[in-house]
Structure formats: C-alpha cells, structure tokens
Amino acid sequence: MAVRSVTLVDVARRAGVSRTTASYVLNGRAERMRIAPLTVERVRSAVAELGYRPNRSAQTLRTSTTSTIGVLSDHVASGHYASSMLTGASAAARRADHLVVIGESEGDVDLEALHIQEMLDRQVDGIVYARLVTSTVIVPDSLRDQRVVLLNCVDEQRSYPALLPDERAGARSAVETLAEAGVAGDVWVVGDDPTPHALAGPLRMAGIREALDELGTPLAGVVSCPWAARDAHDAVHHWLMSGVRPGALVCLNDRVAMGAYQALATHGLDVPGDVSVVSFDGTELATWLRPPVASVELPYTALGELAVEALTGAEELTPSIRWVPMGLVPGRSVPDRERPFH
Amino acid sequence: MAVRSVTLVDVARRAGVSRTTASYVLNGRAERMRIAPLTVERVRSAVAELGYRPNRSAQTLRTSTTSTIGVLSDHVASGHYASSMLTGASAAARRADHLVVIGESEGDVDLEALHIQEMLDRQVDGIVYARLVTSTVIVPDSLRDQRVVLLNCVDEQRSYPALLPDERAGARSAVETLAEAGVAGDVWVVGDDPTPHALAGPLRMAGIREALDELGTPLAGVVSCPWAARDAHDAVHHWLMSGVRPGALVCLNDRVAMGAYQALATHGLDVPGDVSVVSFDGTELATWLRPPVASVELPYTALGELAVEALTGAEELTPSIRWVPMGLVPGRSVPDRERPFH
DNA sequence: ACCACATGCTGAATCGTGTCAGCAGGATAG
DNA sequence: CTATCCTGCTGACACGATTCAGCATGTGGT
Numbered sequence: 001m002a003v004r005s006v007t008l009v010d011v012a013r014r015a016g017v018s019r020t021t022a023s024y025v026l027n028g029r030a031e032r033m034r035i036a037p038l039t040v041e042r043v044r045s046a047v048a049e050l051g052y053r054p055n056r057s058a059q060t061l062r063t064s065t066t067s068t069i070g071v072l073s074d075h076v077a078s079g080h081y082a083s084s085m086l087t088g089a090s091a092a093a094r095r096a097d098h099l100v101v102i103g104e105s106e107g108d109v110d111l112e113a114l115h116i117q118e119m120l121d122r123q124v125d126g127i128v129y130a131r132l133v134t135s136t137v138i139v140p141d142s143l144r145d146q147r148v149v150l151l152n153c154v155d156e157q158r159s160y161p162a163l164l165p166d167e168r169a170g171a172r173s174a175v176e177t178l179a180e181a182g183v184a185g186d187v188w189v190v191g192d193d194p195t196p197h198a199l200a201g202p203l204r205m206a207g208i209r210e211a212l213d214e215l216g217t218p219l220a221g222v223v224s225c226p227w228a229a230r231d232a233h234d235a236v237h238h239w240l241m242s243g244v245r246p247g248a249l250v251c252l253n254d255r256v257a258m259g260a261y262q263a264l265a266t267h268g269l270d271v272p273g274d275v276s277v278v279s280f281d282g283t284e285l286a287t288w289l290r291p292p293v294a295s296v297e298l299p300y301t302a303l304g305e306l307a308v309e310a311l312t313g314a315e316e317l318t319p320s321i322r323w324v325p326m327g328l329v330p331g332r333s334v335p336d337r338e339r340p341f342h
Numbered sequence: 343m344a345v346r347s348v349t350l351v352d353v354a355r356r357a358g359v360s361r362t363t364a365s366y367v368l369n370g371r372a373e374r375m376r377i378a379p380l381t382v383e384r385v386r387s388a389v390a391e392l393g394y395r396p397n398r399s400a401q402t403l404r405t406s407t408t409s410t411i412g413v414l415s416d417h418v419a420s421g422h423y424a425s426s427m428l429t430g431a432s433a434a435a436r437r438a439d440h441l442v443v444i445g446e447s448e449g450d451v452d453l454e455a456l457h458i459q460e461m462l463d464r465q466v467d468g469i470v471y472a473r474l475v476t477s478t479v480i481v482p483d484s485l486r487d488q489r490v491v492l493l494n495c496v497d498e499q500r501s502y503p504a505l506l507p508d509e510r511a512g513a514r515s516a517v518e519t520l521a522e523a524g525v526a527g528d529v530w531v532v533g534d535d536p537t538p539h540a541l542a543g544p545l546r547m548a549g550i551r552e553a554l555d556e557l558g559t560p561l562a563g564v565v566s567c568p569w570a571a572r573d574a575h576d577a578v579h580h581w582l583m584s585g586v587r588p589g590a591l592v593c594l595n596d597r598v599a600m601g602a603y604q605a606l607a608t609h610g611l612d613v614p615g616d617v618s619v620v621s622f623d624g625t626e627l628a629t630w631l632r633p634p635v636a637s638v639e640l641p642y643t644a645l646g647e648l649a650v651e652a653l654t655g656a657e658e659l660t661p662s663i664r665w666v667p668m669g670l671v672p673g674r675s676v677p678d679r680e681r682p683f684h
Numbered sequence: 685a686c687c688a689c690a691t692g693c694t695g696a697a698t699c700g701t702g703t704c705a706g707c708a709g710g711a712t713a714g
Numbered sequence: 715c716t717a718t719c720c721t722g723c724t725g726a727c728a729c730g731a732t733t734c735a736g737c738a739t740g741t742g743g744t
Contacts, residue, residue, distance in 0.1 A: 075429075082425075086425070086428075090444060103441070104432045117395075121395055123398070258630055285627065
C-alpha cells in the first residue's frame with residue numbers, strides 16, 4: 001500500500017524499451033508487431049524480476065472489460081445445495097482468469113435492482129441470473145443488452161440463453177433404476193407440484209409417467225403433499241393407514257423421502273426389503289438416511305460452471321434452453337440385483 | 343455498450359460549470375470548496391437529468407479504492423449452512439454500498455494463492471478469510487499488510503482480528519435448556535473431537551462440562567464417534583445394546599443427532615418421552631427430524647455480517663478474538679415443562 | 685543511384701476521475 | 715489609493731494502461 005507499486009513504465013525502463021513495446025509483449029501482440037524475440041525475452045524477465053502485475057483498473061478504464069462475472073441470485077444460501085452453484089461458478093471463473101462477484105436479492109425486486117446497478121457500475125463482463133428453485137422469471141429491464149445467462153430459470157419470452165436441469169431425463173433414470181432392480185409391486189409418487197412458477201414438479205411427473213408407461217406398468221398413484229419432511233411424513237402415514245402396500249415410492253425430493261422413511265418405519269416397513277425408494281435433488285440428506293436413498297442429483301455445480309463458461313467464452317450467446325443432465329447418487333434404498341439378500 | 347456513457351464532463355457542461363466543480367459537488371466537498379448553493383443545485387439536477395453514474399474504474403485508478411470486499415473461503419458451499427455466511431456478507435456489503443467477490447480454494451493452497459492474487463490485483467478494500475469448520479489457520483504471507491478479518495478461524499500468532507462462534511456459551515445454553523425442562527437421568531455426550539485443527543469440539547465439551555458441574559450433575563459419559571449420521575447411529579446403537587438408558591443426549595452436531603435418533607428408534611426409545619436430545623449447528627436438518635431437535639445455532643449469517651461491517655467500517659482493525667453469540671433453534675426434543683404430557 | 689518494402693521499435697493521444705494550486709473580482713482595511 | 719482577504723470557481727496534471735500512426739534502419743530489385 002505504502003510502497004508505490006510496479007508499473008509498466010518500470011518494466012519498460014528495466015528492459016530498455018518503450019512502454020508501448022512492453023505492452024505489446026504482455027498482450028501477446030509481439031508476433032504481429034514484429035518485436036524481436038530477444039526483446040520479448042528482455043521484457044519477460046523484467047516482468048519476472050520486478051514482480052510486475054498489471055493494474056486492473058487502468059486496464060478496465062481503457063478496455064471496458066473487467067474479467068469479472070456477476071452472479072445474481074434470489075437465495076445463494078438457504079437451499080443447502082444451491083450454493084454449490086457458486087462452487088462451480090467460482091471454479092469456472094478461475095479457469096478463465098475471472099472473478100465472481102455475488103449479489104443476493106432475497107426475492108426483493110428493489111434490492112435486486114440495486115445489486116444490478118452495482119454490478120453494471122463495475123462493468124462486469126457478464127451476469128448469471130439464477131434462481132434457487134427452477135422457475136419462470138421476468139428478467140429486469142436493466143439487464144437488457146447485457147451479456148446474461150439464466151440459471152435454473154427461463155424468461156417467458158425465451159429471449160435469453162437458459163440452463164435448466166434435465167428433470168425429464170432424470171426422472172426417467174430414476175424409474176429405470178427401479179426397473180433394473182426388478183422392483184415388484186406398484187410404483188407410487190410422493191409429493192406434487194407445490195408453487196405456481198416452479199417447473200421441476202411437472203417435469204419430474206412427466207418423466208416418471210413416460211418411463212413407466214413405456215415399461216407397461218403405469219403409475220399406481222400419487223400421494224400428494226408439499227415438499228417438506230413433516231408434510232410428507234403425515235401424508236404417507238395416513239395413506240399407509242388405509243392398508244395400501246406399495247412396491248416402490250418415487251419421492252419428489254429428498255426431504256419428502258425423509259418424511260416417507262419416517263412413516264414407513266412407523267408402519268414397520270423395511271427399505272428396500274418391503275418398499276424401494278428413489279428420490280430427487282441428490283442432497284447430502286439423501287446419504288444420511290438409513291439406508292441412503294438413491295437420488296437424482298440437481299446438477300448445481302455443472303449449472304454454475306456452464307453458465308460462467310458461456311459468459312467467459314468467446315462464442316455468441318444465443319437464446320435457447322440447454323438441458324443439463326442429472327446424475328444419480330446411488331443409495332441402498334433399492335434392492336441390489338446382484339446380491340439380493342445381502 | 344454502444345452508446346458512449348454519460349461522463350462527468352457531460353454533467354459539467356450541462357450545469358454550465360467546470361468538471362472540477364462538478365466533482366467537488368459529487369464528493370460532498372461543496373461546502374469546503376465554497377461552491378454556491380445555486381451552483382450545487384444546478385449540478386445535482388444535471389446529474390439527475392442525465393442519469394449520470396460515475397465510472398468506478400476511473401475512480402479506482404485515482405483513489406485506489408474499489409468498494410469491494412473479497413471473501414476467501416475453503417468451501418463456500420459444501421456445508422449446507424456456511425453459505426448463509428455469504429448471505430450475511432452480501433447484505434452487510436450492500437448496506438455499505440460495497441460488493442462482494444468470492445473465491446473458493448477448496449482447501450488447495452495454490453488455488454488459494456491464485457484467488458488472493460486476483461483479489462489484490464483488483465484492489466479489494468478488505469478480505470474476509472473464512473473457514474467452513476472452526477479451525478486454527480496459517481494466514482498466507484500475501485495477506486500481510488492487508489485489511490483482513492478471520493471468520494470462523496484464528497491464526498496461531500493472533501495477529502489478525504478474528505470472529506468465532508461462542509461455542510462455550512452456546513454449550514452452556516444447551517445444558518440449561520435441558521435443566522429448565524427438568525430432565526431426569528444421566529446426561530451423555532455423543533460425538534467427539536474429530537479433526538486436529540478443529541476448535542468447536544473441545545469448546546463445546548468444555549462448556550457442557552462446566553454447566554453440568556455447576557448444576558451438580560456431572561457429565562455421565564461420552565459416546566465417541568465421528569461427526570456423521572452413520573457413525574453416530576452405529577456408535578449409539580452399540581452403546582444402547584449394552585443396556586444403558588440415558589436421560590438426555592447432547593449431540594455434538596445435527597448429523598450426529600440424526601444418527602442418534604435412528605438408533606434410539608431402533609431400540610424403541612421415544613424422544614423426548616424416554617430421552618431428551620439437544621444438538622449443535624442449528625441446520626435445517628434439525629427441523630426435519632421427528633420431533634425437531636433443539637439445536638444451538640452456528641451464527642454464520644452474523645459472522646458474515648460482522649466481518650464485512652468491520653472491513654467497511656472506518657474503525658481501526660485490532661487483532662483480537664470476538665466471540666459471536668449462538669442462538670438456540672427450538673425443537674420438541676426436550677419435554678415442555680409447561681405442558682409435560684403435551 | 686533510386687524506390688519499395690520489410691523490420692523493429694516509439695510518441696502521443698486516450699479512457700474518466702480526483703485534487704492541488706491558482707486566478708479573477710469584489711469587499712474590506714489601513 | 716494600495717494592500718490584503720475572501721468568495722467562487724477553473725486549469726492542468728496525475729493515476730496506469732492500450733493502441734494508432736509513424737519513424738528510423740536495413741535489404742532487395744531495377
């Protein structure tokens with residue numbers, strides 16, 4: 001701070017060349033500008049000896065680029081998993097020599113506007129507009145004409161590039177997991193579509209129905225409840241009281257699966273002995289249950305990475321939806337076909 | 343982008359004054375510089391009419407300040423709760439008209455060094471050096487002479503200001519919760535200190551022991567296990583097999599509590615009817631258990647806020663540890679004295 | 685001997701702002 | 715009438731980089 005830092009002039013002086021030449025070397029224009037290899041070498045070693053680091057603000061002032069990506073989200077944190085989106089974003093940013101600045105709107109439009117203003121003032125090179133829960137959004141006008149990628153959401157006009165988890169394919173793989181294990185008996189879904197703008201529910205349901213239909217074993221039914229552990233417990237508990245004995249449960253998220261586990265235990269039903277269970281989200285919670293539940297993973301890390309890669313890459317951004325594959329976090333909640341009685 | 347943005351020159355021209363005068367007005371130096379009130383007004387309205395926003399990079403180039411705080415962490419995400427630290431940081435930053443840039447080192451020293459370099463290159467006004475798990479750290483040399491606040495960690499030399507959860511007081515309040523509920527029978531701790539540099543375990547143990555000693559009912563014993571659901575289940579399960587019947591369990595974190603719940607259920611023990619349970623961390627997991635477990639909350643949001651406030655504030659940063667209070671997330675895992683039988 | 689051309693480099697303008705030093709002109713003092 | 719002071723403003727340099735246009739010098743062709 002106190003010591004005046006090394007500037008390009010210092011480097012140039014040390015290398016015995018002009019500032020211009022030094023600049024060309026550092027910006028990889030040495031070739032095109034016909035700088036002699038020997039001179040290039042002199043500049044390079046001057047940089048190394050002096051520990052020169054370019055002043056980012058000065059560069060920004062000239063070039064209007066900052067090597068910075070803004071990530072704007074309604075809730076960075078609250079969702080246990082969503083924050084791994086930041087992990088992905090941060091990693092991708094580093095690879096591209098960028099930095100990530102974050103803004104959390106907490107669902108408040110005014111707060112969001114302020115964050116956007118701050119980011120634009122700082123001339124971020126691109127903005128990731130993210131939602132915790134997959135949903136349809138109205139992108140603020142202030143982002144028009146900016147480099148924007150929507151993460152886990154889409155705008156109604158489809159005028160921005162968007163990244164969404166491929167829930168449909170994910171749902172199919174959940175059903176396939178059950179099929180491969182040779183699950184006998186009826187397959188039921190637990191949960192339903194809770195909020196109006198949320199997209200995951202319907203897509204998951206569609207994928208499940210499709211896959212089951214193709215297998216010739218249509219969905220036995222749906223136990224409807226909000227996507228929370230407590231609600232799921234109560235719903236499944238009452239449902240089991242009626243005497244139904246399902247072969248498998250497809251829980252629409254891990255918290256629902258947790259509630260279902262609790263209810264199954266109360267009724268003396270063993271997982272996977274009596275009932276198989278698969279779930280969605282792939283949170284750590286899935287691994288904490290006994291037995292761990294097989295869960296279709298929300299690809300938050302990949303979403304974060306892909307979004308930042310799109311923004312830092314040179315390619316044009318085209319408005320279109322990209323469906324990001326969901327992996328399966330394996331569990332012991334489905335019988336193992338190889339060793340069925342282990 | 344295409345349209346050249348409004349600069350201070352435009353404002354000055356419109357107000358019919360020099361750039362200097364406009365600058366003085368905007369920096370609140372009008373008074374000291376004896377700018378006539380009428381002139382001030384003219385500049386103000388020119389700013390409003392033109393929608394002028396100062397160019398941050400140009401300001402930085404002159405002043406060497408960026409109104410930006412860097413948050414450097416080993417794992418922003420993986421810990422379900424830690425990310426609320428970012429929520430706090432982001433909120434506090436907004437209040438101070440600052441922005442937060444993040445860097446996740448994933449425990450890799452080289453990666454950390456790169457992130458630090460990027461942040462220093464961008465001349466952040468301060469850095470929050472954070473750890474997911476409370477621990478003793480060695481702060482990289484590159485941060486010497488920078489404005490740094492340690493969050494959830496301390497350096498051995500105690501040469502930086504540090505924020506730590508007040509685990510000791512938190513542990514006492516956990517025990518008090520049990521005492522107030524009139525818990526009968528022996529109190530046992532589940533868990534132990536798992537990793538060498540982690541600080542939370544010993545502090546929690548110390549607080550628990552102190553509080554119990556003061557109550558005249560010393561700790562009955564410790565069921566030792568790593569801080570994970572599965573390990574806790576196995577440990578508690580085996581322990582219960584030996585016939586012990588505890589009055590209350592103090593679980594050293596929520597995942598341990600989850601494992602303990604599973605084992606208690608296997609042995610037909612009811613919470614809180616047969617055994618009371620309190621826990622630490624205050625994650626959402628605590629609320630998902632049946633019944634929800636009372637848990638001493640890690641104050642991540644507050645830590646984030648306080649760290650950023652310290653860095654954006656004008657006060658000197660003094661090397662010292664500040665213990666941040668931990669709240670109690672209420673649960674139904676302890677009998678309610680008012681209505682003991684529900 | 686002359687022009688054309690390639691080679692290897694540099695001078696100077698520019699980005700938008702902050703701020704020191706100083707300048708006109710009127711009021712006041714001696 | 716001159717010297718001094720205050721009021722209200724402005725000129726010009728600096729921050730550290732990028733980049734266009736141009737300037738010597740050598741080299742080959744006719």
